[in-house]
Amino acid sequence: MGRWSQKVASPFLTWLGVGAAARWSDVGCGTGALSETILRRHDPASVGGLDRSAGYVAYARARLQEPRVRLAIGDAAALPWKAYVFDATVCGLLLNFLPDADLAVREMARVTTPGGMVAAYVWDYSRGMEMMRHFWDAAVALWAETAALDQGERFPLCQPEPLKALMTQAGLQSVEVCAIDIETRFRDVDDYWRPFLGGQGAAPSYVLALDEHARQRLREAVRERLPVAPDGSICLQARAWAVKGISPRS
Ligand SMILES: C[S@@+](CC[C@H](N)C(=O)[O-])C[C@H]1O[C@@H](n2cnc3c(N)ncnc32)[C@H](O)[C@@H]1O
Known part of the structure; x- marks a missing residue:
């Protein structure tokens, strides 16, 4: 996992334009590809990651051993965090797999401070x-x-208009969609x-x-x-x- 999502992570995070010293959360962090890019390129105050897979969380913990990182096992539909504790909440390659993406986005909005960033990406x-x-x-x-x-x-959500509607219905403002194109090369x-x-x-x-x-x-x-x-x-x-x-x- 992460071979290609890592390549999307950099342009995605640059597009968000979140400044240094932000408190980030990474919902569905998997093996930690997106969290690692946040740490490497965006000088965060902290990164809270969450995934429902204990195996992936263990892998990500071993990969991201530093005090700014806290990883938890949990469900995107019921985030184990208080309201307004993050400046930016992101989610890579997960929304389309969830039975209730609307609930997950509302949860992402709940844990994000007013005026903070809520963002996600999915494959087309x-x-x-x-x-x-x-x-x-x-x-x-x-x-x-x-x-x-x-x-x-199976994944009609993975198009600009449905993604925009999902975020807007969750109460988010100034919603924007952008295409991120990468090359996938095979030997x-x-x-x-x-x-x-x-x-x-x-x-x-x-x-x-x-x-x-x-x-x-x-x-x-x-x-x-x-x-x-x-x-x-x-x-x-x-x-x-x-x-x-x-x-x-x-
Ligand atoms: C395709 S992977 C993407 C992982 C990572 N974000 C990345 O970009 O490499 C999807 C991840 O979502 C996790 N996941 C699936 N359903 C979930 C749920 N309901 N709550 C939290 N994580 C979930 C999976 O365990 C997996 O790690």
């Missing part, structure tokens, strides 16, 4: 995240019923395919459930779609949609 699964698009387009072309699993279909087809064999999420679970013959068919169908350079490498674009809003002064 339906178009701009080419790594996933090639995978699902190949799978659906082989087996039409796979369309029901396609994250482009070769194996390097591209490996995350689908072992990672978490819908696509790896789908690959894992296939028998060996079907798995090889799918790999070959994906490979045919990939823009493989003469040296074997593959360069794809990945678009994230970022959204930010200001916590209201009550």
Whole structure:
């Protein structure tokens, strides 16, 4: 986890324009990619991270060993923090997976000081995240019923207007959306395919459930779609949609 989110983290944080010495929180911090970038580039007073996975929190604790960081195991729907304790609350690559993203954004707004920043980013699964698009387009072309699993279909939130509406309905002000485009480079087809064999999420679970013959068919169908350079490498674009809003002064 974090191979690509780390690349989105820097432009995302720069876009927020939060000054030094801020108190940050990172909801769904995972292995700590976003928190680490906050520490490295934004000179925070503190970073409070939260994830529901004890394993990821343990990993992030080992990675971010410094007194400004406090990491907790918990749920984005019920943040274990008092109101108004952060200047900036961020959330990377999580909102679309939540059963109630609206509740999570309200929680992010609750813990953020009036006038503070609440922001998030998600992958553009339906178009701009080419790594996933090639995978699902190949799978659906082989087996039409796979369309029901396609994250482009399942995550309508991952577009500018729904993201803007989510933040506005949570009471945030001056809401803005921006596209963040990064390059995702793979050494070769194996390097591209490996995350689908072992990672978490819908696509790896789908690959894992296939028998060996079907798995090889799918790999070959994906490979045919990939823009493989003469040296074997593959360069794809990945678009994230970022959204930010200001916590209201009550
Ligand atoms: C795709 S990962 C992104 C991690 C990290 N933000 C990054 O950008 O690398 C999504 C994370 O959200 C966490 N997560 C999923 N549901 C959650 C929930 N209800 N509350 C808190 N964390 C959750 C997962 O454990 C995982 O670490």
